Amino acid sequence: MTNMTKIVEESKKYQSLQEVEDALRSIQSKKCRFRKQKERKDYSATMTKILQDEQILKEVKNLYIPEKTKVTKFCQEDINLLNYAETIKAIKSIQSKKCNSQFLLDKAEFNEACKIEQMLLSHKNTVKPINDNSVEKSKVQDLIKSLENVKDVDKDLVMRKLQELL
Secondary structure: OOHHHHHHHHHOOOOOHHHHHHHHHHHHHHHHHHHOOOOOOOHHHHHHHHHHHHHHHHHHHHHHOOOOOOHHHOOHHHHHOOOHHHHHHHHHHHHHHHHHHOOOOOOHHHHHHHHHHHHHHHHHHHOOOOOOOOOOHHHHHHHHHHHHHOOOOOHHHHHHHHHHHO
């Protein structure tokens, strides 16, 4: 059985990422306990089996976690979804890529990095940084939802929640 089929078979045993993480923690605990038993005759065979099982579970975990798009593969749609902090981080990343690829014989990678950098810089001008004087809309929406759930709204409670936003 190939590794990929083992991974697919193992992934069918689990319903969620949490179950995979629990199984991974369990096998890592088993490995830690077994590491202290080096005098056993079957130590190397058993440890090899434990390590293989751990690796398979790590691969199964990777199936559950969606992979982030790398900055070097960004298109305009990906860039439009970034907030200010993410945009700044992506700009630094692509500038590093430009620096590392500028002296390569094949300039395609460098030119693509320059193009992505220009898109990121123009996007940076459209998004605004979150400063200390602004309140995030999500926090206001959370406050509204929490107040909607309370039947008799106390004025002091509302005032305290609004002051927390400041």
